[in-house]
Amino acid sequence: MRKWMAVLTIILWIVAGVKQVWEQKAAEPVSVAEAFSREELPEIQSKVRYSGSCEKYLEEDGRKELLCSLAKEMHIENFPQTVTERRDNGSVTTAVIEGKEGKTTFTYLAVGTWLYDTLISPRCYVIVELETEGHMEAAVFYRNKLEEAASKLGLSGSAGLELKGSRPGKDTLEDYGNTAKTLFSQVGAKEVSSWKTESLYRIYGYSPRLGSAVYRGEEAMNISFAAEYDSIAGMTRYRIGVPSLEE
Known part of the structure; x- marks a missing residue:
């Protein structure tokens, strides 16, 4: 103990x-x-989660550019293709990067009311989740880097750190x-x-x-x-x- x-x-x-x-x-x-x-x-795991608001409503190309810029600020290269889905209350664009050290998920979320193909009064958010197996040094670095990068790109939010551990x-x-x-x-x-x-x-x-x-x-x-x-x-x-x- x-x-x-x-x-x-x-x-x-x-x-x-x-x-x-x-x-x-x-x-x-x-x-x-x-x-x-x-x-x-x-079995210690680390998780960093950033959640922030975005003032501008972006179409799919603009969303990818924003998420890609955020990844570059975090020194993450080879940004993958984004996937956009329409939902009843808005739309969501995601990109997932998986590697040996963990997984990072980038999300742009727009919430509003659809009028045909137009989203009325959308509220827009950016969420980034980074999960690693035991790499706490990287998790702390990315938590700080995420807040810095998001602020630089005009987002308003904060990043949290969660650590998980198990023992028999x-x-x-x-x-x-x-x-x-x-x-x-x-x-x-x-x-x-x-x-x-x-x-x-x-x-x-x-x-x-x-x-x-x-x-x-x-x-x-x-x-x-x-x-x-x-x-x-x-x-x-x-x-x-x-x-x-x-x-």
Whole structure:
């Protein structure tokens, strides 16, 4: 249990931007986290999700140009063909890039009301999701790069980081609580709200060190913790989200 808590603690150091000394040598915490995760938690996954609004309604060629420009700003080459689908409440254009290190999905979404072939008063959004297996250093880089690139291209939104880890066996509610307490203390986070049962364990918190926040009701939060037992796989699953988790 202590090893697992140490791994998750170091992961949060990545987000907080803290540096740590390892074997008397200065090292980026992400490198330490990757070393620990490969040894202790081979199933650690990273996910970055950007969601932002776009002021302009674009046709298919313009959508591809925008998404391709966003990919280039992220140093992603060989942009694939886009696919556009018409839906009852608008249209969506997507492009998926799959590689050895993970998958990236680019989406342009237009929501409105169709009048024959014209979309009336469309609201437009850009969503980018990047998933990797254990490559937390890349995930942190792309989270920061995504926000920078999107702002440069005139989009208004933010990117979040979610880390997932599993370990064999069934942890107790006390284990969940101790892990969350350790993680929150490392980034100076205070609990805002929670739901603590075996079937649903969630804690939402806020730390001034972690930047911008989202809101649950009137409460500001920028870190989320979740834990659950997967009885089929016989594994305990942990998730950490900055600023939030996908429910």
